[in-house]
Amino acid sequence: MNSKRILAAVVVAIAATGGGFYAGHLMTGGASEAATSANAVDQLWRASLQNAQGTPQTIASFRGRPVVVNFWASWCGPCVKEMPALAAMHREYAGKGITFIGLGVDSEKNVNEFLKKVPVDYPVYIAGFGGADLARSFGNNAGGLPFTVVIDAKGVVRSTKLGEVDLKELKQTLDAL
Template structure:
C-alpha cells in the first residue's frame, strides 16, 4: 500500500511537471524571441564546437559555416524530440536539394544517441553534445533549457528563427522557403 501511494505521487508529480511545461508552450507559443539575443556570437560559438558525431569521431561544426542550416537540439528521452524526428528527416531530404542542411545536436549521452539511431532512421548528421548542448542552446535564447529547440541559420550566419518545442512543419517550411 505504501509503495502504491509513492508511485501515485510520483505519477502526479511527473504529470504536473509535463503539464506546466506544456502550458508554458501554449502561453508563449513555444517561441523564443531570437531578435533580443546576440545571435552573431551564438552562431560563432556553434561553429567553434567540435562535438563527436554518432560514430564517436569529433566533427567541427564550422564545416557548416556559410551554408543555410537547421540545428535541432534534442534528446532520446524527450518525447516531442523523438516524435518530430521523422518530420525533420523528411524535411531534410526535401530541402537538401536546395542546399539546406539539417543537423541534430543530441543533448544526451553517446550511448543513448547511438541506441536511438539504431532504432530510428535519421537522414541528417547527428552529433553528441551531452549537457554542453544546453549551453549552446542558451546562447540562442533558450534560457529555459527546454527541448526540442530548433534554430534556422542562413548562409550569412544570421539566425532566421528559433523554436522551443516541437516544430510546426508549415512554419518551418515558410522560413526555409524564404532562405
C-alpha cells in the same frame, strides 16, 4: 494664450525626448540581440562535438550554408516524435542546399541506441549536456527540448522554436531563405 503655447512646446519637447529615448532603447536592444545571435552562431561553429561514431569534430564545415539545427534528446518525447518529419524535410530541402543537423543533448550511448531504432539521414552530433548551454546562447533560457534554430547562409539566425516544430512555419522560413 502665450502660456498655452509655452505649455504645448514643453509637452512636445518632453514627448520628443521620451520618444527618442524609447527609439534608442529599441535600436540598442535590436543591435544587442543581433550581436548575441552572431556570438551564438560563432559558438556553434567552434563547438567541439563528436559525431555519432564518436569522432571529435567541429561543424564549421556547414558555415556559409543555410542550416536547421535541432537540439534533442533520446528521452524527450516531442523530440522523438518530430525526428521523422525533420528527416523528411531534410530530404526535401537538401536539393536547395539546406542542411539539417541534430545535436543530441544526451550521452553517446543513448544517441546511438536511439539512431538504431529511428535512423535519420542528416548529420547527428553528440553535444552532451553541454548542448544545453549552447542552446541557451541562442535564447533558449528555459533549457527545454526540442529546440530548433534556422541559420541562413550569412550566419544570421532566422528563427528559433522551443518545443515541437510547426512544419508549416518551418517550411515558410526555409522557403524564404
